[in-house]
Amino acid sequence: MTPLLTAEAVTVRYGSLTALDGVDLRLPLGQRHALIGPNGAGKTTLLDVVAGATRPAAGRIRLGGYDVTGLGPAARARRGLGRIHQRPAVWGSLTARENVLVAALPRRAGRWQPAARRRAAGRTADALLDRVGLGDLAATPAGQFAHGQRRQLEIAVALAGRPRLLLLDEPAAGLSAAEVGWLAEFLRGLPRAVAVLLVEHRLDLVYALCDTVTVLRDGRTLATGSPAEIRASGPVREAYAEGVT
Ligand SMILES: Nc1ncnc2c1ncn2[C@@H]1O[C@H](COP(=O)(O)OP(=O)(O)OP(=O)(O)O)[C@@H](O)[C@H]1O
Ligand SMILES: [Mg+2]
Structure with missing residues (x-):
């Protein structure tokens, strides 16, 4: 079966620094796949390449078998990509509901949307806010939210786009134990x-x-396996023990 996502020999350079060096990745439909590795390993860079925010110097990205390497982030979002950033990205001046509503409205040229579609998007937004536990704060501007609440809102916004693939960059960072x-x-x-x-x-x-x-280190894949295989791998433990903040 065609995988949902394939990254083939992806290389990214920032000046003389090679952030990713020929990385391959393959995600079947519905898979939950983790990218781990020390700080600076290239994890966020790989998400940037998958999302279309960074153009690789070499390599290809396929979504559902379709080559999206030449497409930007918006076109990839239309093909089913949702993303949570390392720092939660929401519109501070908009209410929580408005943030989700913008993402729930079908993307189309022009601003006019039929009333029935706006109502349906409103129902989607309300349901998603309830699901992430922000139902009571729907009318609060996102700028007033604490970090954990922004994270919850960003997840609702990402899901409003009905993604087939959700990219999550350190969603637990900065959260309390209860929030994790x-x-x-x-x-x-x-x-x-x-x-x-x-x-x-x-x-x-x-x-x-x-x-x-998948374990990344210095822009290369060190290992890919099940959690049990990765946990048991000596080289992985060493690489990971090098220091993580
Ligand atoms: N825009 C940029 N310009 C120059 N160098 C960059 C840029 N973005 C990332 N880098 C460098 O590329 C390397 C990989 O960075 P990246 O952010 O992908 O690492 P990471 O694995 O996500 O690390 P962390 O766990 O700290 O988030 C690092 O050496 C970083 O300093
Ligand atoms: Mg990162």
Whole structure:
């Protein structure tokens, strides 16, 4: 079966620094795949390349078998990509509901949307805010939210685009223990129709959630395997023990 996502020999250079050096990645439909590795390994860079925010110097990205290497982030979002950033990105001057509504409205040229479509998007937004636990704060401007609430809102915004693949960059960073517990439950409860590519330093979360783990180090793939295989790998433990903030 055609994989949902393939990255083939992806190389990214920033000046003389090679951030990614011929990285391959393959995600079947519905898979939950983690990317781990020390700081600076290239994890965010790989998400940037998959999302279309960074053009690789070499290599190809395919979504559902279709070569999207030449497409920008908006075109890839239309093909089913959703993303959570390392720092939560929401519109501070818009209410929580407005943030989700913008993402729930079908993307089309021009601003005019038929009333029925706007109502349907409103229902979607309300349901998603309830799902992430922000139902009571729908009318609050996102700028007033604490970090954890922004994270919840960003997840609702990403899901409003009905992604087939959700890219998550350190979603647990900066969250309290209770919030990490909520996040783990929430991600575990996502329908399998949504595949996940998760960058995370919290290995307990990675092992509890993901089917497959890829370890990056210095822009190269050190290992790919099941959580049990990765946990048992000496070289992986050494690479990871080098220091993570
Ligand atoms: N825009 C940029 N310009 C120059 N160098 C960059 C840029 N973005 C990333 N880098 C460098 O590329 C390398 C990989 O960075 P990246 O952010 O992908 O690492 P990471 O694995 O996500 O690390 P962390 O765990 O700290 O988030 C690092 O050496 C980083 O300094
Ligand atoms: Mg990063």
